[in-house]
Amino acid sequence: MTRFRIFAYSGVLICGIVALAATPSSAADHIIKIGALLPISGPGSYFGAQDKQGIELALDQANKAGVGGYTFEVQYEDSSCAPLPATQAAKRLIDEYKPDVLIGEECSDATLAVMPIIEQAKIPLINAGSSSIKVTDPGNPWTFRIMPNEVMQGVDIATNAYKRLNARTAVLLHENTNAGIGNANVFADTFTKLGGKVLTDIGFGRDVNDFTAIATRIAGMGDVDVIPTYTLEGQGLKITQALMQAGVVKGGGGKAIQLGTIWLPFGFEQKAGNAAIGYIRIVQFDPTDQRPLVRDFIQAFKAKFNADPTHLNAHAYDQIMLIADVVKRGGKDPQSIRDKLAETKDVAGTTGSVEFDKSNQNVKMDTVHYMETKPDLSWVSLKWN
Amino acid sequence: MISIVLQQGINGIVIGSLYVLVALGLTLIYGVLVQINFAHADIVTLGAFAAYATTHFFGESYVVGIAAALIAGAALGWLVNATIFSPLRERGSELLPLIATIGVSIMLQNAMLALLGPIPYAFDTPYSNHVLRLGGLFLTVQNMLIIVVSSASIILLYGFMRFTFLGKALRAVAQDRETAGLLGINSNQLIMLTFVIASALAGMSGALLGPVLVLTPFAGTSVIVKAFAIVIIGGFGNIEGTIIAGLLVGFIESFTTQFLDPGLIDIVVFALLLLTLAVRPTGLIADKREENV
Numbered sequence: 001m002t003r004f005r006i007f008a009y010s011g012v013l014i015c016g017i018v019a020l021a022a023t024p025s026s027a028a029d030h031i032i033k034i035g036a037l038l039p040i041s042g043p044g045s046y047f048g049a050q051d052k053q054g055i056e057l058a059l060d061q062a063n064k065a066g067v068g069g070y071t072f073e074v075q076y077e078d079s080s081c082a083p084l085p086a087t088q089a090a091k092r093l094i095d096e097y098k099p100d101v102l103i104g105e106e107c108s109d110a111t112l113a114v115m116p117i118i119e120q121a122k123i124p125l126i127n128a129g130s131s132s133i134k135v136t137d138p139g140n141p142w143t144f145r146i147m148p149n150e151v152m153q154g155v156d157i158a159t160n161a162y163k164r165l166n167a168r169t170a171v172l173l174h175e176n177t178n179a180g181i182g183n184a185n186v187f188a189d190t191f192t193k194l195g196g197k198v199l200t201d202i203g204f205g206r207d208v209n210d211f212t213a214i215a216t217r218i219a220g221m222g223d224v225d226v227i228p229t230y231t232l233e234g235q236g237l238k239i240t241q242a243l244m245q246a247g248v249v250k251g252g253g254g255k256a257i258q259l260g261t262i263w264l265p266f267g268f269e270q271k272a273g274n275a276a277i278g279y280i281r282i283v284q285f286d287p288t289d290q291r292p293l294v295r296d297f298i299q300a301f302k303a304k305f306n307a308d309p310t311h312l313n314a315h316a317y318d319q320i321m322l323i324a325d326v327v328k329r330g331g332k333d334p335q336s337i338r339d340k341l342a343e344t345k346d347v348a349g350t351t352g353s354v355e356f357d358k359s360n361q362n363v364k365m366d367t368v369h370y371m372e373t374k375p376d377l378s379w380v381s382l383k384w385n
Numbered sequence: 386m387i388s389i390v391l392q393q394g395i396n397g398i399v400i401g402s403l404y405v406l407v408a409l410g411l412t413l414i415y416g417v418l419v420q421i422n423f424a425h426a427d428i429v430t431l432g433a434f435a436a437y438a439t440t441h442f443f444g445e446s447y448v449v450g451i452a453a454a455l456i457a458g459a460a461l462g463w464l465v466n467a468t469i470f471s472p473l474r475e476r477g478s479e480l481l482p483l484i485a486t487i488g489v490s491i492m493l494q495n496a497m498l499a500l501l502g503p504i505p506y507a508f509d510t511p512y513s514n515h516v517l518r519l520g521g522l523f524l525t526v527q528n529m530l531i532i533v534v535s536s537a538s539i540i541l542l543y544g545f546m547r548f549t550f551l552g553k554a555l556r557a558v559a560q561d562r563e564t565a566g567l568l569g570i571n572s573n574q575l576i577m578l579t580f581v582i583a584s585a586l587a588g589m590s591g592a593l594l595g596p597v598l599v600l601t602p603f604a605g606t607s608v609i610v611k612a613f614a615i616v617i618i619g620g621f622g623n624i625e626g627t628i629i630a631g632l633l634v635g636f637i638e639s640f641t642t643q644f645l646d647p648g649l650i651d652i653v654v655f656a657l658l659l660l661t662l663a664v665r666p667t668g669l670i671a672d673k674r675e676e677n678v
Contacts, residue, residue: 045503234599
């Protein structure tokens with residue numbers, strides 16, 4: 001080989017390396033980079049653990065053949081269900097990983113905290129866990145929510161409590177967070193307008209462990225028909241057991257029915273035991289749904305994890321699949337992914353369908369499913385929507 | 386209304402007893418070493434998981450679970466003191482062991498997170514849902530057990546500190562380590578004993594708290610802040626003061642929940658703490674810090 005050839009080949013090689021290094025967008029690598037802000041530590045970490053499973057399954061499926069020539073990769077950051085770690089995690093992801101799209105957080109306070117950061121960075125965020133109305137109202141052009149917000153859930157559950165359960169009195173239990181307070185307020189407004197009476201509104205911090213004193217207070221209030229409860233799983237479990245011990249709810253021989261929203265995962269009944277009997281709650285995923293999409297998801301999830309999927313698994317799966325759908329429709333970088341997300345109409349997911357309004361809120365109510373815990377701790381879908 | 390007040394009184398005694406158990410270990414270590422142990426919370430958590438594993442995986446009774454938690458706590462206390470705190474103390478720095486307790490705490494939390502996962506465990510004992518009712522009052526057998534075991538532990542610890550040679554030696558080390566050494570007391574061995582007793586108490590309180598707490602690798606952290614408050618209100622190192630302060634905080638929690646709002650509990654507890662620091666900085670009982678322990 002002559003010196004000239006060596007020089008020429010070297011030049012070509014160096015030019016190639018320089019060209020590759022200079023390519024600014026990951027789209028040129030045919031990879032869509034997804035940043036996941038998940039609570040991996042702290043009291044909300046059960047969200048992160050289950051979200052990861054759903055994400056991994058979706059990645060397996062989406063990357064098998066790719067979508068429009070693109071594959072997907074996810075970088076996880078622990079956002080801890082709290083504003084400060086969430087903002088730090090978002091900054092780390094944006095500065096170092098440079099994602100095309102973000103998913104997360106679960107807790108409203110954390111999501112609200114990262115929204116200004118993603119807006120400034122102009123990277124779309126898909127949320128499937130935060131119910132606070134503030135996420136989309138006023139929201140920002142870069143944040144999309146595929147789950148029903150606190151108003152959609154709260155109005156619906158209060159109306160059903162009044163009309164279907166004939167409830168006339170309620171005690172509200174909620175953690176003192178944006179989502180907890182917001183959900184309780186929406187229920188109270190709707191229930192009161194319908195003619196019901198809210199006997200008291202009890203808020204508490206996430207550090208409260210023993211709910212016997214709260215249950216005692218409720219037991220002393222006389223007839224309580226429903227107890228809407230807005231907490232994470234751990235506290236929810238203790239509240240339900242304390243209400244049973246105090247003889248307030250059906251599981252403890254009382255008449256009150258606890259009502260819950262999508263904060264609790266499946267398996268809650270088995271952990272709570274008889275205390276959960278009669279508990280009615282919204283879930284966003286109905287495993288008895290006969291749509292092929294849902295059946296295939298359940299089958300694939302069982303094959304991969306040897307367990308039944310929860311709504312948290314399904315939520316996370318749907319977020320990745322929605323991104324895949326957006327890429328199929330031409331999304332390839334943050335701006336085009338945002339634009340295609342905004343155009344989303346009637347995209348089917350395992351938790352329901354997705355269609356965003358002008359505030360980027362999913363307007364489809366087929367994502368709201370009700371279930372009731374039976375005496376044998378199994379549950380039935382109430383088919384209220 | 387009388388039955389509600391009585392019921393909240395019972396609730397206060399139950400939660401107060403648990404706080405006392407957790408705080409006693411903290412106050413013991415502070416009294417002897419003048420050191421705050423931030424890893425105490427994680428020994429509580431470890432105790433809870435030790436009891437959980439004993440009952441749920443090995444099928445043993447809850448009482449055996451409590452004993453296992455006590456032993457696990459004591460063993461961890463011995464290990465951590467022997468391998469980390471003691472060598473650092475020998476370097477003569479007060480700051481290093483304090484920082485090390487934070488490091489041990491973070492390490493234990495993350496080790497438990499890696500091993501046990503983040504999803505809350507449902508730690509029910511055969512007594513958790515066995516409810517005794519009398520008139521308008523109710524008490525689970527679990528809560529009755531908490532009161533009995535806590536009371537017995539408090540009495541035993543009090544008797545040990547007041548009436549045994551080792552207890553008196555511990556108090557001597559707490560008051561003046563050098564003079565105690567001149568009298569032939571091996572302060573290193575007694576410091577180790579303090580860690581073992583305090584950690585055993587933490588482990589046992591974890592076993593009792595497990596069915597009450599939201600059981601995750603971070604469970605102990607949720608009670609430790611109140612335990613610190615109790616130690617300060619009761620007087621750093623003062624056992625009697627810690628008992629009174631623990632029960633007081635238990636009552637504050639119950640009655641604030643009943644008559645005010647549970648969201649105000651921390652405000653009331655920490656207002657009491659600030660008041661104590663301002664008016665009686667040596668705690669509820671002692672006039673001087675040296676009188677504690």
